[in-house]
Amino acid sequence: MGLAQSACTYVLDNTRNYRRKRRRHSGGWQLSSTEEDDSDSDSKIYASKRMRLMTTSQYIYKALFQEGKNHDVTLVIFGKEWNLHKIYLCQSPYFASMFSGSWKESDQSVIQIEILDSNINFDSLNTVLGSLYQDELIIQPSEVVSLLATAALLQLDAVISKCCEVMTQTVNIKTVIRYYESSKSYGVSAVEKACLEWLLVNLLCYVPETPDRLREISVDLMELLVTSQNLCVVQTEFSLYVLLKFWLYLKFHPNWEGSAQDGITCAHNYFKEQGSESEVEFLLRDVGNPYLKAFRGLRLASLIGHPQDVDMILGDRIIPASLLLPVFRMQWYRMLQTDQGYDKGPRNLTEIEFNQHSLRCGRVLGASRHQMWRWTGFHFGLDLVLTYERGSLKLRRNHRTENEMALSQQTRRNLMFRLTIYGLDEQRMVRYTQTTGIQSTTLGKNEEICLITLEKEELPLFLSANFLVASPLTPGASEIEDKLGLTV
Incomplete structure (x- = not known):
């Protein structure tokens, strides 16, 4: 009895700081804290250690581009010198052609290059030249036009492609005009298309x-x-x-x-x-x-x-x-x-005729789920009232008796229309579009038709409409x- 008590006291004294012992669990025995520590120590000793070392790409960039070790050509641009290597520069078709033998610079160790493009600066040159020595390129929207200009000069298609990707994703009121002018200068049609799309929707209501x-x-x-x-x-x-x-x-x-x-x-x-x-x-x-x-x-x-x-x-x-x-x-x-x-309205005009003669109008569909309006002006005796409710846009030929003298008395009138709905993101870039295409219809007095039912109803939305209610004449x-x- 005393021996058992003495042994128990020894165990308690030596485990006071851990307060844990071997206990039986439903699934078996649990290691005591001392045994756990021994196991943890062994695992730490034999565990793999991960350390971040300088990669080959980083070493090449630092030693060859930044420090210019073992360089075989010096570029002098904007009064600054870059000590570089022809084997890396030849990734650029511009330099590959320069060093091919037909240019006078092919045998020169120091080459002066005059930059005439005002969009190219020291920072963009340093970034694009540096990209030839590493496998990554960080492009900031604030610098992308300069990088595009530099990449276009050096004919680096991969860099041009990345610049275009950044530009098409960052078109907004601050960038759209500069991006558009750059797209024309450097022949990047994807950027031109994105800028035109942004301007066509935002020109009147936001710019x-x-x-x-x-x-x-x-x-x-x-x-x-x-x-x-x-x-x-x-x-x-x-x-x-x-x-x-x-x-x-x-x-x-x-x-x-x-x-x-x-x-x-x-x-x-x-x-x-x-x-x-x-x-x-x-x-x-x-x-x-x-x-x-x-x-x-x-x-x-x-x-x-x-x-x-x-x-x-x-x-x-x-x-x-x-x-x-x-x-x-x-x-x-x-x-x-x-x-x-004599004219009951247009029918089956060509797309060119419709686009040339139709009335252009539009509206912002705000937060209200029920809206009703008409566009002011003379519409050849038609009072066209539009209603937006529960995702549907309807057109009614309104013909009230008190306005009968000002309205067309023809029982049925033909008209053509095209509606396009735009949804914009926070940069006011088009994220959603839906259109009816060019359609023809015939309306009786007080008749109402559904023009379009929205696939998505995330207000506000922008409505662009074209209507043609009388046949076009073009004498003169x-x-x-x-x-x-x-x-x-």
Whole structure:
């Protein structure tokens, strides 16, 4: 008994700090703490040790590129020297051609290179040259244009591809114009396409909020946007005219700063004053002629659908009145044809005809799940009311008796339409699109049809619509287009 007690006391004294002993568990015995420590010690002794060593790529980059050990050529660019190695430089077709023997530099150990491209700088050169000595390249969006320019000079397709990948993922209000101009300079069509897609959706509803970006849009780019059939014209064609006027004002006032609303007011006052000082409209003057093609895509017939719009256009004296008068004449004749029942509306026009003559309009579908509206203007006796509810967009030919004298009395009217829905991400890049394509329909009085049912309903969404409610006529159109290049 005493011996057992003595042994027990010994065990307790030697395990006081661990407070654990061998215990029976349902599955067997558990090691005591002392036995566990011995086992852990053995495992630590024989366990594999992982240490981060300098990789071969890192060593090559440090020793050969940064320190220039055993270099056989020195590049002098921007007054800086790079001690490099022809065998690495020849990964670039630019240097491979230089060292092939046909260039005078092929036998030189020190080579001076003059850089004419302002987008290329010391940092971009250092980064791209360094990429020839390692297997990774970190590209920051703020530096990507310079890296693209440098990679294009050195003809490094892999680097160009990575730059394009970064650029197409980071198109936003701050980068879009610079990215677009770079895409044209260096022939990267994927970036050009991404920038155009962004601008076509955001030109009217977002870009004017940043006047500096609007000012940066070149005449050629603005012409491309305005004439595009994919331009999302929020509100009506007159909204596009107002934007062009604001853009024109910014071009002549490079230091102007302020809000979009203030700028639109300043532009209105400026052109009103300009018009009073000259009998020649702005686009016919030498100072305005360079901007002529930017107005080429305006659909003049859609500009004169409301008396207040007409008053402002004539008062601005930007578009010559002599070119608007034939459009008034044609619209009057189309109205008579519709009123007398000769024209029951368009059917089966070609895509080119539809894109040229259809009314462009649009709207932001906000947070409300139920919305109803009509676009203002003259629609040849049709009162078209649109309703958005529960993911469906419906069109109704509204024909109320109190407005009967102003509405078409034809029992049924033909019309053509195309609707496109856009969903944007936080950078306002298109993440979702759905379109009806060009369609024809016939509406009776007070008849309603469903135009489109959304596959996704993540508001806000952007609606771009084209409607054609009267058959197009083009007498005299060629004469107008020859004079000014504007679309009737």
